[in-house]
Amino acid sequence: MKTLRLILGDQLHHGHSWYTKTSDDVLYFMAEMRQETDYVKHHIQKVVAFFKSMRSFADWLTINEHTVIYYTLDDAKNQQDLIQNLQQLISEHHIEKFEYQLPDEYRLDEQLKAFCEKITIETKAVDSEHFLTSRTDFADFFKGKKQIVMEYFYRDMRKKYDIMMLNAKNPEGGKWNFDQSNRKKWKGSPEIPQEKQLENSVVAIYEMIQKAEVVTIGNIDVENFHWPTNRADCLKLLNYFCEELLVHFGDYQDAMHTDEYFLFHSRLSFAMNSKMLHPKEVIETVISYWRAHKETIDISQVEGFVRQILGWREYMRGMYWKEMPNYRTLNALNNTNSLPDFFWTGNTKMNCMKHAISQSLNKAYAHHIQRLMVTGNFALLTQTHPDEVDKWYLGIYIDAIEWVEITNTRGMSQFADGGLVATKPYVSSGSYINKMSNYCKGCAYKVSKKETEDACPFNALYWNFLDEKQAYFKDNQRMSMMMSLLNKMDKTKLDALKNRAQAIIANPDKY
Structure with missing residues (x-):
């Protein structure tokens, strides 16, 4: 039976069972399409990285004697639309069966389900064989429970996969979570190893994208592209993390610094989200390295890393499939303001925002605290509409695919889901940023x-937010202390804070 198998751009999983056998009757199809480059304004590095990685994967399939039809963006046959391309191939190659791996984005899942309902040939959807949970495991785990708490889910995953467990009930190190040990400020030491260099030229792909007039954001070094775009480079980056960065990862995973983009972070999120690396192999590689080097690497460094992948990553995907499509419409705090223009340029006098945004534009990367407690914090304090925040986060980061972006942004960062992901909004004054970074040194504020006019904008915005959103948090136990402090504040002082905050919200690009 002549079969057409679709591989999406984030399904570059070398270990998938599809590829264990070759057959002359199976055609694999991959395509670079305007449908995918244009649904949101993406970072140029993100578009380049996906196209380069897709081509590398297609080459690997061909080397392993699979038949591949690959449409580049400028291919004359490319209809730039997934369904039109599939219809064309089914007709042209007399396809009798269509198969695809379950997509991780709701819009593509709906698009392919609708397509399969219309065509007359046999169809089959298979698992992508990447995640450690199914789409429904998360909903099943929390069914009947009053609260959805990541820590319980994480512990269950540790037990289920026997990861860092002494026995069926007890974790290694005597604790499930070493988060309290993962909050150090980096002050110039220990020394951060030089970024792992990958020999990547993307000139041809970049020129093709420019010629096609795809609208993108951000900057790129086409001669020295620093993201992995094939499995070999992904493994090099994983090994480099273990050998050079893991020893201090946990300690400084929340730290921020003007002189360092990556600190001790792994830069593996794109490799995993495109599926070039499997989460289980990443976890097992890191744990194996730690076990061989326990005399120099503390358990807190490893647990913090494992928690991000085994816990948070799977948790967010489960939340996505449990709550979509309604999740993308949630705006629990009724925020309506526009995203400031400086989010697209980095042109602001606020040092923390300037560095976090400029880094994002230059590297297509910012770590979780920069996203949550700097840019996300400012967007929430200025009461920006979550739709606008979603678009920015989905476009600017190389690892941003909707299943992981929207739950982190609309949920964790913007509290637009009313507390499904986070039990309280992650907002702060400038003190937290000062505690975890050197951003405040040399700032105009x-x-x-x-x-006062030279006061950190985050300070006034923070108290204004708490005051304006009191009704939403009156029953939130985790907000009770801050609400108590707010209610005890001198009215004259609060009015002064609110006046400054309103001036900032009215014209954020002035600051």
Whole structure:
């Protein structure tokens, strides 16, 4: 039976069971399409990385004697639309059966389901064989429970996969979570090893994208592209993380610094989200390295890393499939403001925002605290509409695919889901940023000041947010202390804070 198998751009899983056998009757199809480049304005590095990785994967399939039909963006046959391309291939190659791996984005899942309902040939959807949970495991785990708490899910995953467990009930190290040990400020030491260099030229792909006039954001070094775009480079990056960065990863995973983009972070999120690396192999590789080097690497460094992948990553995907499509419409705090223009340029006098945004534009990367407590914090404090925040986060980061982006942004960062992901909004004044970074040094604003013109904007915005959103948090136990402090604040002082905050919200690009 002549079969057409679709491989999407984030399904580059070398270990999938599809590829264990070759057959002259199976055609694999991959395509670079305007449908995917244009549904949101993406970072140029993100578009380049996916196209380069897809081509590398297609080459690997061909080397392993699979038959591949690959449409580049400028291919004359490319209809730039997934369904039109599939219809064309089914007709042209007399396809009798269509198969695809379950997509991880709801829009593509709906598109392919609708397509399969219309065509007359046999169809089959298979698992992508990447995640450690199914789409429904998360919903099943929390069914009947009053609260959805990541820690319980994480512990269950540790037990289920026997990861860092002494026995069926007890974790290694005597604790499930070493998060309290993962909050150090980096002050210039220990020394951060030089970024792992990957020999990647993407000139041809970049020129093709420019010629096609695809609208993108951000900057790129086409001669020295620093993201992995094939499995070999992904493995090099994984090994480099183990050998050079793991020893201090946990300690400084929340730290931020003007002189360092990556600190001790692995830069493996794109490799995993495109499926070039499997999460289980990443976890097992890191744990194996730790076990061989326990005399120099503390368990807290490893557990913090494992928790991000085994816990948070799977948790967010489960939330996505449990709550979509309604999740993308949630705006529990009724925020309506526009995203400031400086989110697209980095042109702001706020040092923390300037560095976090400029880094994002230059590297297509920012780590979780920069996303959550700097850019996300500012967007929430200025009461920006979550739709606008979603578009920015989905476009600017190389690892942003909707299943992981929207739950982190609309949920964890913007509290637009009303508390499904996070039990309280992650907002702070400038003090937290000062605690975890050196951003406040040399800033045009003073983190120690509150209401004056030279005061850190985060300070006034924070108290204004708490005041304006009191009704939403009156029953939130985790907000009770801050609400108590708010209610005890001198009215004159609060009015001064609110006046400054309103001026910032009215014209954020002035600051």
